[in-house]
Amino acid sequence: MQIGFLGTGGMGAAIARRLQTAGHEVHAWNRSPGALRALVTAGVTAAPDAAAAAAQPVVFSMLADDAAVFAVLEQGGALAAFKPGAVHVNMATISVAAAQKIQALHVQRGVGYVAAPVFGRPDAAASGKLHVLAAGAPDALTRVRPLLEAIGQRVWPFGDDPVRANAVKLAGNFMLAAAIESMAEASTLAQAHGVAAADFLGLMSETLFAAPAYKTYGALIAQRRYEPAGFRLRLGFKDISLALTAADATVVPMPFASVLRENFLDALAHGAGERDWSALAEVSARRAGQGAGS
Amino acid sequence: MQIGFLGTGGMGAAIARRLQTAGHEVHAWNRSPGALRALVTAGVTAAPDAAAAAAQPVVFSMLADDAAVFAVLEQGGALAAFKPGAVHVNMATISVAAAQKIQALHVQRGVGYVAAPVFGRPDAAASGKLHVLAAGAPDALTRVRPLLEAIGQRVWPFGDDPVRANAVKLAGNFMLAAAIESMAEASTLAQAHGVAAADFLGLMSETLFAAPAYKTYGALIAQRRYEPAGFRLRLGFKDISLALTAADATVVPMPFASVLRENFLDALAHGAGERDWSALAEVSARRAGQGAGS
Amino acid sequence: MQIGFLGTGGMGAAIARRLQTAGHEVHAWNRSPGALRALVTAGVTAAPDAAAAAAQPVVFSMLADDAAVFAVLEQGGALAAFKPGAVHVNMATISVAAAQKIQALHVQRGVGYVAAPVFGRPDAAASGKLHVLAAGAPDALTRVRPLLEAIGQRVWPFGDDPVRANAVKLAGNFMLAAAIESMAEASTLAQAHGVAAADFLGLMSETLFAAPAYKTYGALIAQRRYEPAGFRLRLGFKDISLALTAADATVVPMPFASVLRENFLDALAHGAGERDWSALAEVSARRAGQGAGS
């Protein structure tokens, strides 16, 4: 199948490559063309501009945030290039409001819209281990489902309203950040009583919390190893902000999310924006006087 | 071996029984004697009073809280009955300050003291699946370690200061409560966007959070099934209070723990003290206007 | 002087009238014309449309929020009607980002911009008791200063960057909301110990807290008298959201503001949006089981 792909950063590139490996012809575009070179070597076609990528019958996008999405769709001319009957699969973590607006723009022009955010880091994408959340009109979803299955280990459908997949993604990322903060506070308390963070977090992530979220981030926190970033703290703050905005719109108090907001800001004010978001744990240590330079 | 056992509520009874099954002669005592009957039928000896149980060479205790521990040790006469050279294995979740005081009392009289709190609910105790944290003087710990291994699937040693095992237990229970609150807020947000809590929590606990803590409590929250209580909310509040007190004493800010404190109080004020502590999730739903009778 | 006035709700009408009483010819416009009738009777001229009001040499505006401001300026045609050399005095509590954008739009066309948010409720406006915060280019500010002095008991200048006046207004409204929450929690605690809220809040607002903020809201909370609203809770939530957004943009953690956000959402979810914002106090009472219908 001919597939357009908008946005080939770390995650986007890994996904585009899996589609190509699965036998599709992928026409990829990226704002800074450097990110395309390795893909082209691997057999992906470089689209001359965003509109050319958007003119394919199925178009994936993996762009950084709301602003990037609208920059490409509106100023970049991609929106007008979609053909009636095409399907746009948007994998980015964007706001609920943006998802609603994009869907409305497409509906006017007879373009299908599927929200398909994913759980997993770039290495999971490369090895086909992503979990793909998917929501959208049934016919559009049916059409792209085989492609989503080629990308991930499992597709989790959430009905015909794309917004639901976005809300699930934001709620899930909130849970990940909450797990990081929870490990941070608990291991700071343990350390204050003479128990090394590695011993404490080792116990927890082998027993009650023997799950990927705790194993991955527990190890990074115990070793204070925040570089290179798997997912940048600045983007983690963005996602918590999106979760809080979605909570405002639906009148849901989220006190843990508010604590996360405060602590992300503390981390940003102390220069951690480009570190892995598990560096959130340093806030807890620093406030207790345990941090480097606290 | 002759073993004394003080406190045979749900957890205590299951553990006493495992010791008896492993070939030891267990002399058990409980404040309300009704709880002993089933044990006696199973072959455990009923001690006539707390002092008789405390006169054995190794004495386990699993009492509800600091007050219960001191009531049995001091007013109940158990403390004076310990023999020099005996070892007291205290499995209760008590305060760090109480652990320090009990250890000091025993040291004066030549009695060994091992703190051995556990992770696991009564059914895990019955089937030998507990995780046992253990800290205390090396000789005392060496002597009781085979007994701890008979009780649990694994023993996690934390050095010679008993307080460390208590701190680890409190930090771990804090992480459990934080997981409950995290699922509560996230599923309230998902529900507000039209996604059923069961669908959302099902996804999370099969993927990033595929661990016992999330599977167990995620199912209870999704079904709003808080009775019968595996662990009562009133005791969960007690444990968060102990964690906060330990944090005060070591000057550790714990904002998530403070949010949990507020929400446990909200739950208690709305009559949930005797429910399972996963009923904490109802606070989130009620505040968002989703609760029954919110 | 000829003065345009956009937005004559409760606050706007009271201010427009003071300008007219001070001898100026006020050309007022309001989206729903009903709000103009009483003003016209009092001698104010009804402008036929927003553009006619905006064509005066000095133009005041008091519109509800960012969206209303842009609706009038852009869709409503007011922006294009401003004359070079005119001064726009914006009294609304708007976001810092909106203030920056409006200023930029005016600068392009040679129009002066003064941000002049106020502290005080409509009765204070009617009696000239407002405190007026003012920031903007020195020449524009100098020109409108006598008008601001006619409106309020005192003008507080904050330099030439309009954004500063907006930030001060948001920080001040945050302090008011924090005072309400503080009284709510403290009087809930006092009541739980048998001390009537009126007795407790009476003591505090006659002694350490003998200030307008505490006297005004303390009395409303003690009497649980939230209607009619002097300032609607829904708008209070908006202002806390604007403060949090300004804090995000400048990387400032504000944990009290986050607690206020959660409690405003709780109040909104329980139907208090149109009550006076001191009804925030009911959240505290309800969570403690003291509320009506808690």
Add this chain to the structure above:
Amino acid sequence: MQIGFLGTGGMGAAIARRLQTAGHEVHAWNRSPGALRALVTAGVTAAPDAAAAAAQPVVFSMLADDAAVFAVLEQGGALAAFKPGAVHVNMATISVAAAQKIQALHVQRGVGYVAAPVFGRPDAAASGKLHVLAAGAPDALTRVRPLLEAIGQRVWPFGDDPVRANAVKLAGNFMLAAAIESMAEASTLAQAHGVAAADFLGLMSETLFAAPAYKTYGALIAQRRYEPAGFRLRLGFKDISLALTAADATVVPMPFASVLRENFLDALAHGAGERDWSALAEVSARRAGQGAGS
């Protein structure tokens, strides 16, 4: 009248002196006798021990905390020295639980008990400007009321249960700490937008917040002048802890108090325990990267 006085630190000394100036014979005792010298010069009698002071018909005490009170009453022998019919006026900020226990001990021996905590700093005590909260059995209260009126500018009775006066004092101190935190967050936000803390806090404490609490602490925060301490941060943390404990016992969620708890711990972990408690404001500045050495 013959009056005993236990505890002549800063506040105690000022109050003892006022009683002496009002014509009473004051028998004062203090743990470290150095604090008595200046009082003796002023005409106060030095009691040879705590029991001698406690043997007077009316006995005031102003001791640092629960532990100090029980050390003097029990280990120090004061309790047994009280005469039947005497009245004990306890001015310290102690826990609700301690107040209940002391009252019970006195009732057994026919001694009256009045809780009389005060609002005001030592200079207010010296000039008779304290506000005295008072609760206790009517006959005891009637008997000591003229003495309380000699000490303060006004006596605020709260009925016959001494605990009420303690609860009011804790709720009031919570409100003071909340005012400090509120000013800290708001002025950090203002500063981030280019407005000096002194300008912002000056405006607020001359207008909506023109009250002693805001004027006093607003000036200290604006000048970052935390030494010498009028009231030490360490004691402020103690009082917030007592408020939280009283809230626990009566099932009252207090999210602002929990934020204060976290921030006091942060301040303590950064060495501010002996500074004035308005140094709490430095936590806000440091977290935002505005602090000295943040």
